[in-house]
Structures are given as C-alpha cells and as structure tokens.
Amino acid sequence: MSWFEDFKNKDLRTLARLITLCEDGDPQVIDPLGQIFSMPSRATVIGITGPPGAGKSTLLNTFVRLIRNKNQKVAVLAVDPVSPFSGGALLGDRIRLMDHFNDPNVFIRSVSTRGKLGGLSLATRQGVMLLDRFGFDVILVETVGVGQSEVDVRKIADVTLVALVPEWGDSIQALKAGILEIADIFVVNKADREGADRIENELKNILHISGKDSTPVLKTTFNDLSTVEKLLAAVEVYTHAQKEQIQKKREKAIHEIALELMEFWVLREAQQWMRSHLDKSSNPYEIVKRFQKKFPQGTLFS
Amino acid sequence: MSWFEDFKNKDLRTLARLITLCEDGDPQVIDPLGQIFSMPSRATVIGITGPPGAGKSTLLNTFVRLIRNKNQKVAVLAVDPVSPFSGGALLGDRIRLMDHFNDPNVFIRSVSTRGKLGGLSLATRQGVMLLDRFGFDVILVETVGVGQSEVDVRKIADVTLVALVPEWGDSIQALKAGILEIADIFVVNKADREGADRIENELKNILHISGKDSTPVLKTTFNDLSTVEKLLAAVEVYTHAQKEQIQKKREKAIHEIALELMEFWVLREAQQWMRSHLDKSSNPYEIVKRFQKKFPQGTLFS
Numbered sequence: 001m002s003w004f005e006d007f008k009n010k011d012l013r014t015l016a017r018l019i020t021l022c023e024d025g026d027p028q029v030i031d032p033l034g035q036i037f038s039m040p041s042r043a044t045v046i047g048i049t050g051p052p053g054a055g056k057s058t059l060l061n062t063f064v065r066l067i068r069n070k071n072q073k074v075a076v077l078a079v080d081p082v083s084p085f086s087g088g089a090l091l092g093d094r095i096r097l098m099d100h101f102n103d104p105n106v107f108i109r110s111v112s113t114r115g116k117l118g119g120l121s122l123a124t125r126q127g128v129m130l131l132d133r134f135g136f137d138v139i140l141v142e143t144v145g146v147g148q149s150e151v152d153v154r155k156i157a158d159v160t161l162v163a164l165v166p167e168w169g170d171s172i173q174a175l176k177a178g179i180l181e182i183a184d185i186f187v188v189n190k191a192d193r194e195g196a197d198r199i200e201n202e203l204k205n206i207l208h209i210s211g212k213d214s215t216p217v218l219k220t221t222f223n224d225l226s227t228v229e230k231l232l233a234a235v236e237v238y239t240h241a242q243k244e245q246i247q248k249k250r251e252k253a254i255h256e257i258a259l260e261l262m263e264f265w266v267l268r269e270a271q272q273w274m275r276s277h278l279d280k281s282s283n284p285y286e287i288v289k290r291f292q293k294k295f296p297q298g299t300l301f302s
Numbered sequence: 303m304s305w306f307e308d309f310k311n312k313d314l315r316t317l318a319r320l321i322t323l324c325e326d327g328d329p330q331v332i333d334p335l336g337q338i339f340s341m342p343s344r345a346t347v348i349g350i351t352g353p354p355g356a357g358k359s360t361l362l363n364t365f366v367r368l369i370r371n372k373n374q375k376v377a378v379l380a381v382d383p384v385s386p387f388s389g390g391a392l393l394g395d396r397i398r399l400m401d402h403f404n405d406p407n408v409f410i411r412s413v414s415t416r417g418k419l420g421g422l423s424l425a426t427r428q429g430v431m432l433l434d435r436f437g438f439d440v441i442l443v444e445t446v447g448v449g450q451s452e453v454d455v456r457k458i459a460d461v462t463l464v465a466l467v468p469e470w471g472d473s474i475q476a477l478k479a480g481i482l483e484i485a486d487i488f489v490v491n492k493a494d495r496e497g498a499d500r501i502e503n504e505l506k507n508i509l510h511i512s513g514k515d516s517t518p519v520l521k522t523t524f525n526d527l528s529t530v531e532k533l534l535a536a537v538e539v540y541t542h543a544q545k546e547q548i549q550k551k552r553e554k555a556i557h558e559i560a561l562e563l564m565e566f567w568v569l570r571e572a573q574q575w576m577r578s579h580l581d582k583s584s585n586p587y588e589i590v591k592r593f594q595k596k597f598p599q600g601t602l603f604s
Contacts, residue, residue: 030594034587258586259576262593263569266602270568273603274561284560285336291564292332295603300568301575 003032007134008039015134016109022126023111025264033126036133041250043075043132044239045139047157049182054163055189056142059220062228063140064100072137077127078110079143079153107136121152122260125253128156154182155253158246159238161231163187164203166195180210184242185234191219191227305334309436310341317436318411324428325413327566335428338435343552345377345434346541347441349459351484356465357491358444361522364530365442366402374439379429380412381445381455409438423454424562427555430458456484457555460548461540463533465489466505468497482512486544487536493521493529 006014018036021029046063048056060076067074100106111123124141131139143153154160162183179186186203188196196219203217216234220227239246277287308316320338323331348365350358362378369376402408413425426443433441445455456462464485481488488505490498498521505519518536522529541548579589 027594030587030590034585034591037585037587254584254586258584258589259573261586261590262572262576265590265594266568266572267565269597269599269602270564271561272600274564282556282560283336283339284556284563285332285339287560288332288563288567289336292329292567295571297329297571298574300571300602301597 004035007032007036007130010135012104012107015107015130018130019109019111019123019127022130023123025122027265029126030261033129036130039133041132043136043139044235045128045132045141045156045158046235047141047143047153047160048163049143049153049160050163050187053167054165055220055222056163058222059161059163059187059189059228060140060142061100062220062222062225063138063232064106066225066229066232067138068100068103068106073105073107073135074138074140075107075131075134075136076109076140076142077124077131078108079112079124079141107131121155122257122264124152125156125257125260129257155249155256158249159184159235159242161185161187161235163189164199165190166193166199180206180212183215184238185231186215186217187231188217188219190222192221192223306337309334309338309432312437314406314409317409317432320432321411321413321425321429324432325425327424329567331428332563335431338432341435343434345430345438345441346537347430347434347443347458347460348537349443349445349455349462350465351445351455351462352465352489355469356467357522357524358465360524361463361465361489361491361530362442362444363402364522364524364527365440365534366408368527368531368534369440370402370405370408375407375409375437376440376442377409377433377436377438378411378442378444379426379433380410381414381426381443409433423457424559424566426454427458427559427562431559457551457558460551461486461537461544463487463489463537465491466501467492468495468501482508482514485517486540487533488517488519489533490519490521492524494523494525 003014003018007018018029018032022033048060050056064074064076100108109127111127128139128141141153141157160182162179162185164186166188188200188203190196191200200217200219204213207213207215207217216238218227218231218234220231222228273291274287277290305316305320309320320331320334324335350362352358366376366378402410411429413429430441430443443455443459462484464481464487466488468490490501490505492498493502502519502521506515509515509517509519518540520529520533520536522533524530575593576589579592
C-alpha cells in the first residue's frame, strides 16, 4: 500500500484523501491507518465549542494567525453536525478561514458523516489522529454546540474551550449543568460588548459553587490580539499541568476507536442479513425475534 | 407476559414503563411490543420542529388545548437531544405544558437516549407506536432543530411543521436548503411581531423558486386561537390529501424499526467481544484487523 509512503512523505492530497475515506467509513483504510497510528504523536489538540454565534470562527482564525506567528504548523478540523438549521450558517463562518488559504502550513478541513454508520466522532477521531501523525503542532477541533458533538469533542481534545459571548448572560443558568462538565477553560468572546463582566462573574460564581474554582475564565477582544495570546498561554499551562490525565485520555481513545470501527464493520454485515430477511408486511418485532433465535445472546461472536 | 393485557386495559403506568424500557433498549420489550404492534393504529402523528426560541412549546400547548376542545385524546412526545446547550432550556419550556397535568386524556412525555446504542429515533419511533396503539387520536412529536433529530422527525411524523419566528428573517437564506426538505407546512409563530410579513414573503419566494408552491405557510398569533385553529385545519387537509404517501411512509418505518432493533442487539454482542479482546497498549487498527480475520466479510450472519 503506497498510501503509507505518500503520507510519510507529507503529501497533503494523501492526507485529505484518507480523511475522506474515514468519513465514508471505507474498510480499505484499516491497513494504512494501522501503520500511520504507529508513527510518533506530538500535536496539542484544542477543542473549541459553544453555542452558535459565540465567535468560535473568529477565535479560530485568530488562533491560526498566532500559531503561525510562532512558526508552528496548524490544522483546523471543523465538525459539521448534520443539521439543516446550522449547516448553511457554519459554511458562511468558515469562509473567514480562507485568509490562510495559500499557507501550506495551515490545513483546514471540515468533517461530516455521510451515512449513519460510524458516526461523527469516529471520523473526527481518525481525522485528528491523521493530522497529528502528519506533523501538525496544533490541531484545532471546532464543533458547534448543538447535539452530541460538543460532548464528543471533549473525548478527542486534550483541552476543551467553551466559548460564550456577553449576550448569553441570561442563559447561563440554563447552560450550567452541561457546560461545566465540558469546559477546561471558558472564553468570553467579544468582551468589549456590554455584559462581559456580568457573564464572567456569573461563570466564576457557578464554578465556585461547583467546586471548580480552578477552571480559568478568560475574556477576549478580537481587535486586541494580546487577549487571545493570553488564552493560548492558558491552554499551554493547562496541557502542561494535566499531562498525565491527557495521556490517560489518549490511551482510552485507542479503545474507543477500536470499538467504533468494529461496530461499523459488524453493522454493515448485520444490515445485509436484515435486508434479505425483511418482508414488507411483517411485524418488525417478529423479524427481530427470528434473528435473536437464530443468533442467541452470547453466541454471535464466539 | 401481563404487560400486553395491562396495556390493552389502558393502564397509563404500563404505557409509561414500556416507553422507559424502549429508551433503555431493554431486550425484554420485544415480546410485548410485537403484540402491541398488531393492535389497530389510528393516530395522526404531527411533527413540530424549528430552531430554539421559535415558539414550539407555546404552539404545542395551544394545540393540546384545541385538540382537547374537540374531545380527542392527545399525546406529546418531546424528543430531548442530548445537548448541554439546550437541555436546561427545553426543560423550562415544557413546564408550560403542565397546564394539562390533571387531564387523563393528555399524555406528556419526553424521550432521550440514555446510552449510545439504539439512538434517539428508535426510542421515539417506538414511543409513537405505543401511544398510537394505546388509543391517542393525535400524537405531537416535538424536536428542537439541532442535530439530527429534526431530520428524523420527518420519518416518524405523518406531517411535519417547521416553526419559525419573525426574528429569523435574516437567517432564512442560511436555513434554506435543510428546511425545505423537512417542512410539509411552515408556521410563522408570534406573527404579531415586526417582520412577520417579510419572513412569510421570503419563505413563499424560496418555495416558489424551488417548485414547492403548494407548501402552506401559515402565521399564528398565540392570543388569537383562530390562527392556530387554521393551522390544525391545514394539517387535516394535508394528511387527507397525502393519505397514500403517509401509508407508504408508515410501511417503510416498519423496516427501519426492525433494522434499528437488530443493530442494537448485534452491537451489544459485538461490544462484549471487543471488550474481552482489548489490550491497553494495542494499536486499535490491529484489533479491528484481528476481528475482521476471525469474522470475515459475509460470514458473520450466515
């Protein structure tokens, strides 16, 4: 398989092609991915999530600029939830990232699930693995805070930023439960707008009540780059301090990749059986009972 | 199994219990569900989706009131996306439905996926099937327009309403592609607010360009019940006119339920194999290759 050689030779088209095959759930990727997986890993993976309109794209764009100023290679993986209510908007946001279009050390890619099998997280995880082994120093994974994706990003990223804007102040109480579990660092974007101090105080208050005082809350103003530099510095402090936990998380992710790939494989097989046994007028539960009878619990994989 | 008897005797606690078992993906439901599936079906299933803040809960509440005025039995199934950014807000919205708390002919229930397997749509589909066979005349299925759920609702509902509010006028272009495929009827809620005519015109314009002039666009004002009555009348006109297509969709859903149940069963088995073969330091792709070698393509279910 020459894919592995091309990948090792830093061929960007091979990288892009492999990500596409992962999205499609193509079984022929197993071999090259297995080889690539054994290559050294060095990237820092930063997850960025938050509700629509929280300035995630501008933050990403600024991150890319600052990381390039340090002469590091950076990849952006934007996770597209399959949602008709956000699809278009996301696409529009991303156009801003085109600033970096001609820079070969910036790789920007969105991933989406074409079919149902495999799921968003499998394609994203594998995309992150590929970008890491390819040699990017920083991988930014963006998900819009709708659906399951912002929970998944936490599993994939070394550090997860939850972005909010002052306008979300009134909704903090509603957000509370979920975001506290996700955020390693909170970012209040567009902090020159009214209400920034209030949302910062509310967040700190909630964090205090929940015994999570150590979670940083940082404010950024996009026309003041130093605010975003401070955020990147906080990311470094976090990943340095949490080195061991991050390592454990990465080891756990290995299991999850294997499990999800296997599920993918098994489901494809099972669907073929099903399709050949479906009968238009049947009671679906009768079909399932027939299947369970033919393949009783505990016998299928023995 | 006395579940079937209790269900036939209209025991609400049995109904609720069965929905919970479906959410949990409990395999012991297969038998009672198979029996219940054979009971007569008569409900109209109305799907309601739209972005957060589109007045879906108030619309639901008004629907429930009007349907009860006709002395029909009504069930509300609210689909909870597993999202930390919307969970709290949804819960708050639903409290309004408590107006009907003491009415035994109104059944209100939210469904969510506890685990990963099975998915939101399987629990929702089965919930709708149960409510239908239980004897409700109308089943309202509400999903918030985030993630995959609003695409799934279309498969489950006989007719799908997409709710918007005047404030969404500027975003219509971004929404366009997705919602045109989902909506059988558009509803502009809170139409006494500024911009209602503009959003109505934009929608009609987009529908015209897409050759979907026949898709109704209705405006509602919650303090004028006649506007919501007209919407319910439009739903009746639609379901009457589309009788055959709805029947076909329901037949297709039988296949999908069977497929999803089977997937659920198979995955549980496969995960057990995986867990017993995982090895902390392994390359996940090697594990998958080992699995594929032991169970080659086409041999697993033969």
